[in-house]
Amino acid sequence: MADILDSTIYDTPEHAQLREQIARFIAREVEPHASAWEEAGCVPREVLRKMGDAGLFGLMYEPDYGGAGADAMTNLVFAEALSQSTFGGFIITALVHTDMASPHLHHAGTPQQKARYLPGVIRGDTITAVGISEPGAGSDVAGLRTTARLETGSDGEHWVLNGTKMFITNGVHANLYFIAARTGSARHAVSMFIVEKGTPGFTVGRALKKTGWLSSDTAELILDNVRIPAENLLGERDRGFQAVMKNFQTERIALAAMAVGHATQALRMTLDYVRQRQAFGATLFDKQTVRQRLAMLDAKTRAARQYLYHCAWLVTQQRDVVQDVSLLKALTGELVNEVLQTCQQFHGGMGYMRETPIERLWRDARVLAIGGGATEVMLDEAAKRYG
Structure with missing residues (x-):
């Protein structure tokens, strides 16, 4: 294994x-x-x-x-x-x-x-937390509606931010937030801003309850006339879209690593379990369909891990990795769900019990085909780059 x-x-x-x-x-x-x-x-x-x-x-x-x-x-x-x-x-x-x-x-x-x-x-x-996703704009970064307006007053120049961010991990308890906001009329005229916790007008709208990742705090963030100094602009004005797209590659490699890690852990646990679990006079591992299914999932996980490392190597070579990382994210997000569904099934009723590691991994795996770029978005990103 x-x-x-x-x-x-x-x-x-x-x-x-x-x-x-x-x-x-x-x-x-x-x-x-x-x-x-x-x-x-x-x-x-x-x-x-x-x-x-x-x-x-x-x-x-x-x-x-x-x-x-x-x-x-x-x-x-x-x-x-x-x-x-x-x-x-x-x-x-x-x-x-x-x-x-x-x-x-x-x-x-x-x-x-x-x-x-x-x-x-x-x-x-x-x-830290990063505020990009909104109620109506997740993977479509160019569709975000939060705005930032530059104003000049007696105390100098300030940016004024207004909008709502949704599904923000670390959103409740972070100290420092990097917020994407629209700064122009062009579709990609987005900028990034540094916003400190406690800035007037910047609040947690509500903590969000999730199916999985229960020990991570996730929030809706409200920006209501949030005034920050002009020097809190992060990077170039109107170039935040490009910055987000660049950082998505790092994010998606990390999420792919998480998926491979979950799949590997689940296969290890399940192999141990089926070697011990008795059913109809033999262990589950003695059933050909069980051991062959685990072997196939192990093969897929090993292959995905090699692709994962190859993508990270491409980054070190300063290569364009958007297509490969998009494919990697789609592959691993779907694979981890395939692995966890099978491994949970092989645990039988115990696999559906709260507080067992396999049930927790099954819950936590689901979002890996959604967060950080849903499978369908990733496949489309890759397909648009075919020659």
Whole structure:
């Protein structure tokens, strides 16, 4: 059976050390406690600070701010190793911070913005969220309706933001938000802004209840005449759409790693279970249809993992990865649901019981074909790039 810790041709000794470090952290700090986090609806911030103290929140960021200056391959190893956890809500809380929100600051921030915010982000003192999705605009970033208007007053220039953001992971408890808003009439005239928690007019409309990822806090955000200094523009004005599209590749690789991790864990658990479970005078593993089905799913998962690493390698080579990453996201989002449905089925009634890892993984896997780019959107993105 495929093992998430199996080496790849891309591995270095440092990658092995990182995997071992994260495995120890998960075993000590996450798995024994995370059932309570599911009930509470969030990951305790002290756990995230421990991850920052361990150097896990700044792998790709500049050493000047406390980061490690590592590459996309190391970042993938981090995401995949983190996905050894059976608690998807914990995983996505961390990955939104490292791979989906704070990269906007890393890629587009001015030296002054980075100096102000990145050290806290890397330490885990400042947890980040990214506000792109809206009630009527998810994957269609150009369709968002939140607006930002530049005004000049006696106290200088300020941006005034108005709108609503929906399905925002870390939205309830984040300290720092990167918000996409329309700044012009052209379809792609979108800009990114830095908004701190507690800014007047910026509120959590409501915490959202989800089917899975129960230990991640998810929110609707309201921006009601939110005034922020002109220098809180992140990157170039009207170029936020391009920034979001660029960062989507990092995000989707991380989500694909999460899918492969869930599939690998489910197959491992199910293999152990069917070897022990007796039915009609033999173990389930003695049934040809059961073991062959698991073998086929293992083959698909191993193949998906190799594609995952290839895509990360392409990033390190500065190649255009939009088509490959779109295909990867579609493939892994569907595969993890196929794997989890089968593995849950082979667990029988126990697979439908709350608080069992296989049931939790089944719930958490569903969103991986939706969030970060639904399967249909990803396939269309790839198809439009065929020559």
